[in-house]
Amino acid sequence: MTFPVDRPRRLRRSGALRRLVSETRLSPADFILPMFVKEGISDAAPIGSMPGVFQHTLDSLRKAAHEAVEAGVGGIILFGIPAVKDERGSGADDPTGIVQKALRDLTADLGDSAVLMTDLCLDEFTSHGHCGLLTASGEVDNDSTLERYASIAVAQAAAGSQVIAPSGMMDGQVRAIREALDGAGHLNIPIMGYSAKYASAFYGPFRDAAECAPQFGDRAAYQQDPANARESLREVLLDLDEGADIVMVKPAGAYLDVVRRVRDAVEVPVAAYQVSGEYAMIEAAAANGWIDRDRAIMESLVSIKRAGADLTLTYWATEVARKLG
Template sequence: MTARFPTARPRRLRRTPALRRLVAETRVRPDELILPVFVKEGIDAPRPVPSMPGVVQHTRESVRKAAEEAAEAGVGGLMLFGVPEFKDERGSAADDPGGVIQLALRDLSADLGTDIVLMADLCLDEYTSHGHCGVLTPTGEVDNDATLERYASIAVAQAAAGVQVVGPSGMMDGQVGAIRAALDQAGYTDVAILAYAAKYASAFYGPFRDAAEGAPQFGDRAGYQQDPANVREALREVELDVGEGADMVMVKPGLAYLDVVAEVARTSPVPVAAYQVSGEYAMVEAAAQNGWLDRERVILETLLCHRRAGAAQVLTYWATEAARLLR
């Protein structure tokens, strides 16, 4: 039996900042953070994203500076999203060797080497004229198996450009297996896969769609992204992705789905990441601008909550700033 009051006084270990740090159960380190960045083709200066204060669509040159700043702050990784100048039905720019992401990856590989982990989102929504994450059938449905062929080609193109980790985010059945097979066949056995294994059809993505210019032109993505009501489904998706060769798995969104993060972390044999998405970011920034909360404390507290739930890595638009605060 444990001691009781008045012998037991848990407040003893809360009396000073030094004591609280000494007994803290969870910590956040800069190298556990991943910075999502948007690279837009055809602009000559960074373009602010109105719904995400402080976030911009980068030029090929400005993303190099942002990457260098992130690396200097100790951020663990970058996740690149491409915004092409021209889009078509099949998202041809996604695997074009001269496409915006492939060029950025080559630049950053040359600049940074292995100082920071270079990741790239692997999907089609930013590249297709219709804004869906895959190839469409004549009736306007997303064709799962035809999309896998496109994902395999994109993975090889990103690997050839220097990516270290690909992040398939389209929630197509079999996507991890198709990508792993294509990478291995092309000789890129060292390229890792961070699977968006539990990506929900969430209302928290609105600002991201402004930044990536990837909103669907019709319908929605509920036919392939997960129902927010389901947890067991997430565990099944994780199991399938790991079985197909995923090296890491992700839950997206993060903060509103910390119960899912915890369940996945409890059962996953591979590292688990969580994505602190655009809507979560925008809400905090808006409240802070109105003076309704302490911005820096909330940033660090939300990151701590992701880690406490079991996320080994957190994708966050505050990665560079938070890394500096933590150091």
């Protein structure tokens, strides 16, 4: 009998041995937890399409943020839902707006124990649900929207945001925000650009959570075509040229090839957002007994890091951090 000379299975014989030679290791400090805070509610409200995720009150947000920090989660990114919306998204840069209130609370509570980030977009704040101001014909006006983004960035930084994360995919948004932050004295506030953000079908549950579904049309005119990968590198390099400190690919799971291309092309940290649809699919399949929930969660997160992401935005951040801890 001829025996194989190479026996890779030798290193797979036990769990301890597999852990010892693992090429990819997850760390709680690499996770960023997305959190929703809603104005005008008295109790945390569960999100039906995202089991285990809530629209928080200011008080429940503080409690959940403490739990994330205690588990070792590296960052928190805030999304706000105002009680009143208008055409301009006025609540987004209101010093007394829901995000700014939450920032002040969490800054006082958490100190430097986790990085406090803010999503910067208008869709949660506008009555029409689009990511920018509209022209008379109903199109998103890129350049006037940049003025709003600049104002929002300054308001968020003043309230305590430690990283500004613009997600609207407007041309020139990072430069406009960088100049506004620097002009207001916030030279040391980093920008994490949603640099390669695709017009994805996987955002549906998020739009329930943030109450930001467009009232007409869609966002394909400013988010990327899922068919394009080279375009992502162009967007990433433009963001870096404009002053981004971290770049992001969103969604993560269906775009691992893009994560790898970006990781190979840049020297700055690369983030990937495991979005609401990715979360909901695993939770739904597990609830039906079709997959092993814990293994599926860990496999999905390992694959994102293996593809090259330094940071992962995931709704499982606290849960997985506890398991790793």
